[in-house]
Amino acid sequence: MAKSYMHALARRPITVYGPDWDLRCLICTKLPTLENGLAEREPLPDGGTGIAVTYTLKEGLTWADGEPLTSADVRFSWQVGKHPKSGTVSQQIYERIRDVEIVDARTFIVHVDRVTYDYNAMAMPILPEHLERPIFERSPADYRNHTAFDADPTNPGLYFGPYRMTSMQRGARVVYERNPHWRGKAPEFDRIVVRTIENTAAMEANLLSGNIDMIAGETGLSIDQALALETRHPERFRYLYEPGLVYEHIEFNLDNPIVSDRTVRRALAYGANRTAISEQLFGGKQPVAEHNVNPRDRVYTDDVKHYPHDPETARQLLQQAGWTPGPKGIRTNADGEPLRLTIMTTAGNRTRELVQQVLQSDWAQIGVDLRIVNEPPRVFFGQTVRNREWDHMAMFAWLSSPETVPRSTLHSEMIPDGEGGGGQNYTGYSNKRMDELIDSMERELDPQRRAELWHELLQIYARDLPALPLYWRAQPYVLPLWLQGVEPTGHQYPTTLWVEDWRRVPAGEG
Amino acid sequence: MFAYICQRLAQTLIVLFVMSFVIYALIGLMPGDPIDLMIQADPNLTGQDQQRLRELYGLDQPITTRYWNWLTAALQGDFGYSRLFAQPVLDVLWPRLGNTVLLLGCAFVLSLAIALPAGIAAATRPGSGFDGAINLFAFAGISIPPFWLAILLIILFAVTLGWFPASGMGDGFWDRAHHLLLPTVALTLARVGGILRYVRASMMEALRQDYVRTARAKGLSRRRVLVGHALRNAMIPVVTILALDMGMLVSGALITETVFGWLGMGKTIYDAVLGNDYNLALMGLLFATALTLLANLLADLAYAWLDPRISY
Numbered sequence: 001m002a003k004s005y006m007h008a009l010a011r012r013p014i015t016v017y018g019p020d021w022d023l024r025c026l027i028c029t030k031l032p033t034l035e036n037g038l039a040e041r042e043p044l045p046d047g048g049t050g051i052a053v054t055y056t057l058k059e060g061l062t063w064a065d066g067e068p069l070t071s072a073d074v075r076f077s078w079q080v081g082k083h084p085k086s087g088t089v090s091q092q093i094y095e096r097i098r099d100v101e102i103v104d105a106r107t108f109i110v111h112v113d114r115v116t117y118d119y120n121a122m123a124m125p126i127l128p129e130h131l132e133r134p135i136f137e138r139s140p141a142d143y144r145n146h147t148a149f150d151a152d153p154t155n156p157g158l159y160f161g162p163y164r165m166t167s168m169q170r171g172a173r174v175v176y177e178r179n180p181h182w183r184g185k186a187p188e189f190d191r192i193v194v195r196t197i198e199n200t201a202a203m204e205a206n207l208l209s210g211n212i213d214m215i216a217g218e219t220g221l222s223i224d225q226a227l228a229l230e231t232r233h234p235e236r237f238r239y240l241y242e243p244g245l246v247y248e249h250i251e252f253n254l255d256n257p258i259v260s261d262r263t264v265r266r267a268l269a270y271g272a273n274r275t276a277i278s279e280q281l282f283g284g285k286q287p288v289a290e291h292n293v294n295p296r297d298r299v300y301t302d303d304v305k306h307y308p309h310d311p312e313t314a315r316q317l318l319q320q321a322g323w324t325p326g327p328k329g330i331r332t333n334a335d336g337e338p339l340r341l342t343i344m345t346t347a348g349n350r351t352r353e354l355v356q357q358v359l360q361s362d363w364a365q366i367g368v369d370l371r372i373v374n375e376p377p378r379v380f381f382g383q384t385v386r387n388r389e390w391d392h393m394a395m396f397a398w399l400s401s402p403e404t405v406p407r408s409t410l411h412s413e414m415i416p417d418g419e420g421g422g423g424q425n426y427t428g429y430s431n432k433r434m435d436e437l438i439d440s441m442e443r444e445l446d447p448q449r450r451a452e453l454w455h456e457l458l459q460i461y462a463r464d465l466p467a468l469p470l471y472w473r474a475q476p477y478v479l480p481l482w483l484q485g486v487e488p489t490g491h492q493y494p495t496t497l498w499v500e501d502w503r504r505v506p507a508g509e510g
Numbered sequence: 511m512f513a514y515i516c517q518r519l520a521q522t523l524i525v526l527f528v529m530s531f532v533i534y535a536l537i538g539l540m541p542g543d544p545i546d547l548m549i550q551a552d553p554n555l556t557g558q559d560q561q562r563l564r565e566l567y568g569l570d571q572p573i574t575t576r577y578w579n580w581l582t583a584a585l586q587g588d589f590g591y592s593r594l595f596a597q598p599v600l601d602v603l604w605p606r607l608g609n610t611v612l613l614l615g616c617a618f619v620l621s622l623a624i625a626l627p628a629g630i631a632a633a634t635r636p637g638s639g640f641d642g643a644i645n646l647f648a649f650a651g652i653s654i655p656p657f658w659l660a661i662l663l664i665i666l667f668a669v670t671l672g673w674f675p676a677s678g679m680g681d682g683f684w685d686r687a688h689h690l691l692l693p694t695v696a697l698t699l700a701r702v703g704g705i706l707r708y709v710r711a712s713m714m715e716a717l718r719q720d721y722v723r724t725a726r727a728k729g730l731s732r733r734r735v736l737v738g739h740a741l742r743n744a745m746i747p748v749v750t751i752l753a754l755d756m757g758m759l760v761s762g763a764l765i766t767e768t769v770f771g772w773l774g775m776g777k778t779i780y781d782a783v784l785g786n787d788y789n790l791a792l793m794g795l796l797f798a799t800a801l802t803l804l805a806n807l808l809a810d811l812a813y814a815w816l817d818p819r820i821s822y
Binding site: 087149169423 | 540541542543546547548549555556557558559562563566591595596597602661664665668669672675676677678679768769770771773777778784786
């Protein structure tokens, strides 16, 4: 996220989701759609159907060394991205593209091998062909070790945004200055320095001492630190809290006989006072999640089963599931075994540890003995979660994009097989109708029909509860009073993509 | 003496070779690999992506094969690339080693400058109010958590008084010195207590010896007795402690480096281990090992200088 935040000052994707969560052109002239004719279905050699999407770059786009940014750069970027040895992390977007056809210096057609709902989203990073092609052609396998982005990061030819990187001290700070060749809206500030401060207490001290002007919500303080800072210095800064796409939740291991029972999962949902967690721990800034889609997402629906805090209903459900009141207030089953569950999360994450303690107290009232077992993040994610080695519950977060189809986390084909195959369906959830909905919605282009598919998916999700939704994590921004124009998005596209809208206002106006 | 030094250097190389394998194996035993960390950042990573990336970075090979590949390259001067910093490993480590030596060197000198005179003074006044005050100072330094102390210094001197920057390393000689002061003080206060206590105890033991009584009886000045006779003998155990401390400081300055944003070896090694950056973690730990061994060699040589009865 830190890299994306900084890169966005000096580089731009072709399309983005804006602060309003709608897809829009950033450096293209018009968003191509089937309706406006800039996207057209086309037959594929194998008899299938693909799509050809035409983009036109804005006039005047120039790399900061004066070279024009053209369609050839886009085509080259695709060639590098799809090469198996180039080191590209996720090659999905590149592999789906059959060709990037150059029409002229500013217009190109992307031929994709399938028609999916996100056919016109183009977030592929653009590489400067005039600098990178010689490096890539010398040795594609070594390209990732010799790319100018790492070997010569202050080369102006790498940047085409309102700023360019002029100095970098790795691990300490990066300096950006105005790009003299930027033809878009002129940014207000001559120079922006992004400092790396890895300790949040030191970050706060730097802010209070005036060493830094602001703390970005994308990568800065945790919610409780921001709330505490606001309590101590309410008038000194401007605080923005934007609930985003980081979905904090508890995944159940559906192979476990206790939590594989949906009645038990529902009881736990009713027994957890999630509203109190949001209000008491987060000052209401991190709203309760009802399922895995954010309320700002176009496909969100509230027409799902809700689980308000209702300990009496929770007790009845546990009774129904065969867990009757036992000694010391802990429920037992017919064999006398206590209802003892474990919850795991990342050790040292104060927020999560606080939430665990609240849940422990809530669930004790309905007769559940909750044991907290936490691990360092690299053990938790590297082994426990990946191999599905937790007993009952694992608490962590997923990050997604607007309208991201949850194939990896909910499709039955994505259950890890223990041999490196599968995806991130760590709960082991398997539902035929869910699979059908996921397969359909990837190909459904009609927005209304897509929304209907999503709504059904969310109703199943809320009914089956493969995971217990907790809350949407907020990004806390701490801004100086004289700075306006920073508009948090809440999704993965950072605020720096609109840095040219940031402006200084006179004292008293902030 | 020269032969002794050569022998010790040869032993150092053997130890480093053995440690390289041990460290590589230990890192390999840690759960997860860099690809697992990437998956957590991007749930849309497919199984194919994971397999491709593991092959690309050689993570599908057995650990013995990976170690052998690293060793054969290292013997030819290629210590590999840092995945986290996207640079050759030595390009990452050399500047950070310099930063660590600067910080540790200043803290070391300042610690000695405080501990030696204070320890000697306390040893010559056992049980006095001055001795009590010195002991209190020493225990405070030993007891205060370094993290808390660092934050306290920042709050007082950077936020409240505004005398020093809160973090960072600065540019240029004077700016860097300005940035260096607070982390040096934090590191010194955390270490000086232990050294002071050792100096005090060793001096008190030395001052009880017959040769000191003889020196006084001969009419030597107090200064000559303390420095020329007692201190020289008292320094032998202190030198041992200082040598061990040097090794711990390289990795133990992690907290100080993190809080003050000082780009040193401790933080780099920590990040490399957690980020599963094999090459960087391995070389960083070997650097720390080599520094410890070198410090111990210097300690052994110091023994010979302090005590003429010792020769190699």
